[in-house]
Amino acid sequence: MSVYNAPLNDMRFILTDVFKAHEFWQNNDNLSHVDMETVDMILEEMAKLSKNVLLPINRSGDEEGATFQGDGVVTTPEGFKEAYNQYAESGWVGLGGNPEYGGQGFPKMVTMLTEEMIFTTNQSFALYPNLTVGATLCLNAAASEEQKKTYLEKMYSGEWSGTMCLTEPHAGTDLGIIKTKAEPNGDGSFDISGTKIFITGGEHDLTENIIHLVLAKTPDAPAGSKGISLFVVPKFLVNEDGSLGERNTLAAGSIEHKMGIKASATCVMNFDNAKGWLVGAENTGLSSMFIMMNYERVTMGLQGLGGSELAYQNAALYAVDRAQGRSDTQFQSPEKPADAIVHHADVRRMLLNAKVNSEASRCFAMYVAKQLDAEKFSTDPEAAQIAAARVALLTPVAKAFLTDKALEATIDCQQVFGGHGYVREWGMEQIVRDTRIAQIYEGANGIQALDLLGRKVARNDGKYVTNFLGEIRDYIDSMQADHGIKQATLGAADTVEELTKTVLANISTRKNEINGCAVDYMHAFGYLCYSYMFAMMVEAADGKEGEFYTNKAKLADYFVGRVLPRIDAHAQMVQAGSDPMMNFDLDYFNVAVS
Ligand SMILES: Cc1cc2nc3c(=O)[nH]c(=O)nc-3n(C[C@H](O)[C@H](O)[C@H](O)COP(=O)(O)OP(=O)(O)OC[C@H]3O[C@@H](n4cnc5c(N)ncnc54)[C@H](O)[C@@H]3O)c2cc1C
Numbered sequence: 001m002s003v004y005n006a007p008l009n010d011m012r013f014i015l016t017d018v019f020k021a022h023e024f025w026q027n028n029d030n031l032s033h034v035d036m037e038t039v040d041m042i043l044e045e046m047a048k049l050s051k052n053v054l055l056p057i058n059r060s061g062d063e064e065g066a067t068f069q070g071d072g073v074v075t076t077p078e079g080f081k082e083a084y085n086q087y088a089e090s091g092w093v094g095l096g097g098n099p100e101y102g103g104q105g106f107p108k109m110v111t112m113l114t115e116e117m118i119f120t121t122n123q124s125f126a127l128y129p130n131l132t133v134g135a136t137l138c139l140n141a142a143a144s145e146e147q148k149k150t151y152l153e154k155m156y157s158g159e160w161s162g163t164m165c166l167t168e169p170h171a172g173t174d175l176g177i178i179k180t181k182a183e184p185n186g187d188g189s190f191d192i193s194g195t196k197i198f199i200t201g202g203e204h205d206l207t208e209n210i211i212h213l214v215l216a217k218t219p220d221a222p223a224g225s226k227g228i229s230l231f232v233v234p235k236f237l238v239n240e241d242g243s244l245g246e247r248n249t250l251a252a253g254s255i256e257h258k259m260g261i262k263a264s265a266t267c268v269m270n271f272d273n274a275k276g277w278l279v280g281a282e283n284t285g286l287s288s289m290f291i292m293m294n295y296e297r298v299t300m301g302l303q304g305l306g307g308s309e310l311a312y313q314n315a316a317l318y319a320v321d322r323a324q325g326r327s328d329t330q331f332q333s334p335e336k337p338a339d340a341i342v343h344h345a346d347v348r349r350m351l352l353n354a355k356v357n358s359e360a361s362r363c364f365a366m367y368v369a370k371q372l373d374a375e376k377f378s379t380d381p382e383a384a385q386i387a388a389a390r391v392a393l394l395t396p397v398a399k400a401f402l403t404d405k406a407l408e409a410t411i412d413c414q415q416v417f418g419g420h421g422y423v424r425e426w427g428m429e430q431i432v433r434d435t436r437i438a439q440i441y442e443g444a445n446g447i448q449a450l451d452l453l454g455r456k457v458a459r460n461d462g463k464y465v466t467n468f469l470g471e472i473r474d475y476i477d478s479m480q481a482d483h484g485i486k487q488a489t490l491g492a493a494d495t496v497e498e499l500t501k502t503v504l505a506n507i508s509t510r511k512n513e514i515n516g517c518a519v520d521y522m523h524a525f526g527y528l529c530y531s532y533m534f535a536m537m538v539e540a541a542d543g544k545e546g547e548f549y550t551n552k553a554k555l556a557d558y559f560v561g562r563v564l565p566r567i568d569a570h571a572q573m574v575q576a577g578s579d580p581m582m583n584f585d586l587d588y589f590n591v592a593v594s
Contacts, residue, residue: 006047017540030377054122061263072251088158101152108369119306124263135162142280142288176224202267203252230285231276260433297399304406307435311413354409363533400448401526403438449518481542516578
C-alpha cells in the first residue's frame with residue numbers, strides 16, 4: 001500500500017508565511033470569523049481522515065471498481081460507503097458552503113488544502129463529494145431562493161450528492177450542439193429527455209438522493225451555446241416538506257470501464273421525460289454552469305497536485321531504501337554491496353522534478369484560491385474586480401498546466417521504481433493511471449490553453465496579462481532575499497510579454513495562430529507562474545533558521561537551473577507559429593485512403 005503523511009508544514013508555510021492568510025482574513029469583514037487555530041485543527045483532522053480512512057481503500061477501490069448491477073443500480077467498492085458516511089457526518093462536504101443554508105463558510109484557501117489531501121489519498125473517492133460541492137456552488141449562485149432551500153442543506157450535509165450533466169455522445173467540447181430537450185409542462189416544471197455520457201457519480205449507493213444539474217435546450221432555443229439552459233433534475237422528486245417523493249424517470253444505462261479512477265462511477269445517464277426545473281433564466285445555462293466548471297477546473301489542478309504529492313512521497317521513500325550501483329562521488333554504504341539509489345544524481349533529478357511540481361503547484365493553487373476568496377468575500381469592489389480578472393486569467397492555467405506537470409511528476413516517480421513501478425505491487429502505476437484523467441475532463445487541456453490565449457489574452461488585447469506581469473515585476477522589485485529566482489522570474493516575465501506581443505501581432509494575418517500556439521503559450525505562462533511562486537516562497541523563507549527554510553532556497557535553485565529553462569523551448573515553439581502543422585494537406589492524415 002502507498003504511504004502518505006500530509007505535508008502540513010508545507011501547507012502552513014504557504015498559508016501563513018507566504019500568503020499571510022491570517023491578515024487577509026482579519027482585514028476582511030466577511031472572513032473575520034476564520035482563525036488560524038481552527039484552520040490548523042481542520043487540517044490536522046483531514047490529515048488523519050485521509051491517511052487512516054481514504055488511503056486504505058484506494059488500492060482495493062481500484063481493484064474492485066464501481067460496478068453496474070443492471071437495472072440502473074451502481075455500487076461503489078467495499079468500504080466506500082462507510083468512508084463516505086464518516087466524511088459526510090464530519091461535515092466535510094459543506095466546509096466551504098453558504099452558512100445561510102447550513103454550510104460552514106470557510107474560504108477556498110482552506111478548502112483547497114482539504115481537497116488536496118483527499119485527492120492525494122483517493123482520487124476516485126474525492127470525486128464524489130467534489131462534484132457535490134461544485135453543484136452547490138452553481139445552485140448557490142444561480143438558483144432561486146426556493147431551490148436553494150430545497151437542495152443546499154441536504155447537499156452540504158452530504159445526505160444528497162450532485163452531478164454535472166453536460167457531455168453527450170456527439171457533444172463534448174462543443175456543448176452548443178447538445179440534443180437533450182426540455183419541454184415546458186406549463187406548471188413551472190420541464191420534461192427533460194436525452195442521453196448524457198461520462199457523468200461522474202451519475203448513479204451510486206453513497207447517498208439517498210442525487211441532484212443532477214443538466215444542460216438542455218428548450219423548444220425555441222437559439223442555435224448553439226446561446227440556446228443552452230440549466231435544469232435541476234433530482235433522482236427522487238422532493239416533497240414540499242423536504243422528504244423524498246416519487247422516483248424521477250432517469251436512470252444509469254451503464255458505467256464506463258476506464259484506465260484509472262476505477263472506483264469513481266462514470267455513468268451513461270438516460271433522461272426519459274424526467275421532471276426538471278430551470279435554474280436561472282432560460283438560455284443562460286452555460287454561464288451558470290461555468291460557475292461550477294471554473295470551480296472544478298481549479299479542483300482538477302488539485303487532483304493533479306494530489307497525484308504528484310503521493311507519487312513523490314512514495315518514490316522518495318523507495319529511493320532511500322533501494323540499493324543499486326555505487327554513487328559516482330562516494331560510497332555511502334561501503335559495508336553494503338550497493339548504495340541507495342537516492343545517491344545517484346539522475347534519481348534525484350526525477351525526485352526533485354516532482355518535488356518542484358508539488359511545491360509550486362500547491363503555492364499556485366493557493367494564490368488562485370486567494371484571488372477566488374478576494375473576488376467572493378472582499379468588501380472593496382475594486383479589489384474584488386482585480387481578483388476576478390486574475391481568476392479569469394489563471395483558472396485555465398491552474399487546470400491545464402498543473403495537471404500536465406502532475407502527470408509528468410507521477411511518471412518521473414514511477415521511473416524511480418524501475419520495473420517495480422510498472423507492476424501493481426507498489427501502487428505507482430495506479431497513481432499514473434488515476435492522474436491521467438485530470439488532463440482530459442473539465443475541458444481537455446488543449447481547450448484550456450485556447451481559453452487562456454484566445455479569451456483571456458487575445459480577446460482583451462493582453463490587458464489581463466500586462467496587469468499580471470506588472471504585479472510580478474513589482475513583487476520582484478520589493479523582494480529582500482538575494483536569490484537567482486529574482487532575475488530568473490524577470491526573464492520569464494519578459495519572455496511571456498514577448499510571446500504575447502508576437503501572438504497578438506500575428507493573429508490578424510494567421511488564422512490558426514491561436515489554436516496552433518495555445519498549448520506552448522500556456523506552458524511558457526505556467527513556468528512563469530511557478531517562477532513567481534518560487535520567488536514568493538524564497539522571500540517567505542529568507543532569514544529564517546532551519547533546514548526547512550534553507551531547503552526552500554535550494555529547491556528554487558533546482559527550479560531555476562533544471563526546470564525553468566524549458567520556457568525557452570516553449571517560446572521557440574510559439575514563435576514558429578501554426579504553419580508547421582497547417583502546411584499539410586488534409587489527405588496526409590487520411591490514413592484510410594493511403
Ligand atoms: C472519466 C470521465 C469523467 C467525466 N465526467 C464528466 C462529468 O461528470 N460530466 C460531464 O458532463 N462530462 C464528463 N466527462 C466528459 C469530459 O468532460 C469530456 O470527455 C471532455 O470535455 C472532452 O470531450 P470529448 O471527450 O467529447 O472530446 P472532444 O470534444 O471530441 O475532443 C477531442 C480532442 O479534440 C480537441 N478539440 C476539440 N475541439 C477543439 C478545438 N475547437 N480546437 C482545438 N482542439 C479541439 C480536444 O482538445 C481533444 O483533445 C468525463 C469524461 C471522463 C472520461
